[in-house]
Amino acid sequence: QVQLVESGGGLVQAGGSLRLSCAASGRTFSTYIMGWFRQAPGKEREFVATINKSGSSTYYADSVKGRFTISRNNAKTTVYLQMNNLKPEDTAVYYCAAVSALTVRSAPKQYDYWGQGTQVTVSS
16 A cells, blocks of 8 residues: 655746655555546546656656656655646646556556645646
């Protein structure tokens, strides 16, 4: 089992940047596929990005491709989401998630562990 705690959210103007972090407990962090999701008010939770166990493979939603970068540091048991050129439509609660699996995943139902979320608000 793994516990996840997100941080780094906040209020930023359009065009700005934020870096989210997700700290994981436990010694088995490197065995988990990690993902970032977001949920805006009145909308379903949607996929943002995912990364494999070693960090060598990543996959992004089309809406964030070229602007967001997911990375991980297994020694620090932390996964990151660097968000650049933020847009008002990126406003949401951002969640990190983990699953013990062989390949990256993009559906929320495929993840077993979730953090509490961190709010990102982008003003126009």
